[in-house]
Amino acid sequence: MLRNIQMSALAALVAAAATASLTGQASAEDTLEKLKAQGFARIAIANEPPFTAVNPDGTVAGAAPDVARAIFKKLGVGDVVASISEYGAMIPGLQAGRHDAVTAGLFMKPERCAAVAYSEPILCDAEALAVKKGNPLNFASYADIAANPDAKVGAPGGGTEEKLALEAGVPRDRVIVVPDGQSGLKMLQDGRIDAYSLPVLSINDLLKKAQDPNLAVVAPVKGAPIYCDGAAFRKDDASLRDAFDVELKKMKESGEFAKIIEPYGFSAAAAIATSRDKLCTPAG
Ligand code: 6CS
Numbered sequence: 001m002l003r004n005i006q007m008s009a010l011a012a013l014v015a016a017a018a019t020a021s022l023t024g025q026a027s028a029e030d031t032l033e034k035l036k037a038q039g040f041a042r043i044a045i046a047n048e049p050p051f052t053a054v055n056p057d058g059t060v061a062g063a064a065p066d067v068a069r070a071i072f073k074k075l076g077v078g079d080v081v082a083s084i085s086e087y088g089a090m091i092p093g094l095q096a097g098r099h100d101a102v103t104a105g106l107f108m109k110p111e112r113c114a115a116v117a118y119s120e121p122i123l124c125d126a127e128a129l130a131v132k133k134g135n136p137l138n139f140a141s142y143a144d145i146a147a148n149p150d151a152k153v154g155a156p157g158g159g160t161e162e163k164l165a166l167e168a169g170v171p172r173d174r175v176i177v178v179p180d181g182q183s184g185l186k187m188l189q190d191g192r193i194d195a196y197s198l199p200v201l202s203i204n205d206l207l208k209k210a211q212d213p214n215l216a217v218v219a220p221v222k223g224a225p226i227y228c229d230g231a232a233f234r235k236d237d238a239s240l241r242d243a244f245d246v247e248l249k250k251m252k253e254s255g256e257f258a259k260i261i262e263p264y265g266f267s268a269a270a271a272i273a274t275s276r277d278k279l280c281t282p283a284g
Contacts, residue, residue: 031237032075035100039078043068044085044099046156048181048198049205050264051105051123051229054084063123063264068103068231070260071247086179088158091115094234101244105199107160107227113280117241118230120248121279123261124270125199125227126220127161129153130188130207133214139195141222142168154178154193161197164224181206188215197221201265228271228279 035041045052045065052062060069060082069080080103085093090102094116105125108118129139137148145151146169153170155161157177165175176193178184184196185206198206200219207215220226233241251257258268 031100031240032077032243035072035077036075040081041068041072041077041079041100042098043080043082043104044090044093044102045082045104046087046090047084048105048156048202050201050266051199052082052103054082063261063266064103064105064229064231066260067122067248067251067257068101070251070256071231071244074247075243086157087160088156090158091232094232100233100237102232105229106232107229108276108279109160109227110280110282112232113276115235116232117235117238118232118276118280119241119244120276121228121230121271121274122248123229123266124274125201125266127164127197127224127227128200128203128217128219129195129197129221130185130203131195131216131218132188133216135216135218137194139218141224142170142197143223145174145195146170148194151195152176152193154184154187154196156198160227164221165197168223185210185212185215199227204265226270228274230276230279 043065045060045062047054050063052064055061060080065080065082072080083099087106090104090106091112093099094102102116105123106112108121131139137151139145142165145153145165152174153165154176155165155178162175162177166172176187178187178196181198181202187193188196189212203217203219207217231244248257252268252272261268
């Protein structure tokens with residue numbers, strides 16, 4: 001009798017697993033079919049040039065959306081429609097179904113890789129600090145900021161720089177969440193923070209536009225890794241991610257990928273030289 005119960009339970013488990021995998025597969029294929037039918041993919045961006053940007057006329061630009069738009073077109077999805085999100089809210093928004101993908105320079109890190117299905121690498125960059133001219137507090141690293149009991153650093157909420165500063169020992173009350181680049185620069189100019197941290201290309205873009213001779217850049221931040229992003233999909237949409245990766249690989253091989261990202265200042269070679277597996281593997 002026991003044997004029959006075991007066998008029927010096993011059969012039920014196998015059937016459930018098969019259904020789940022088919023459902024998983026089916027949901028991912030449904031997602032691509034849904035996107036094709038609706039004519040666009042909903043992407044999360046931060047509006048942090050040159051990674052992502054919203055032009056004055058409302059159109060979406062930046063290296064990440066441009067790559068995503070090109071790939072979705074090849075997959076039969078006509079365009080992308082962007083919503084601006086704080087970095088820390090991007091993955092929850094993706095998982096809640098508010099976005100179909102995150103294409104925002106959301107750097108691959110093991111804890112994020114555990115939560116989403118990343119594409120292969122797209123945009124790589126080091127970290128930087130915007131500081132007062134002459135770097136009067138001699139910041140070279142996040143540890144230097146931690147070591148100065150009066151120093152405050154601004155960074156995006158839920159972003160990599162916030163985490164790096166906290167991990168370097170900057171107390172929570174001296175890591176100030178900054179909603180966007182303009183606010184960060186203003187806080188630095190007003191002396192409410194002593195450094196504002198973003199990736200190098202983002203800080204350089206901000207300071208180039210600000211034309212403020214009283215600001216300077218410390219780059220790269222000593223001891224901070226070079227990160228790369230990928231497009232992030234829901235775990236259930238892994239086959240959509242795989243289809244995205246097939247087109248991304250072709251674009252890397254044809255030179256189209258470099259033509260899109262290098263005018264923004266990004267290196268195609270840097271993204272090609274690494275991989276999702278490497279970037280998602282926890283440090284030794
Ligand atoms: O992935 C991140 O968390 C970081 N990525 C970019 C492009 N800017 C700041 C953010 O913290």
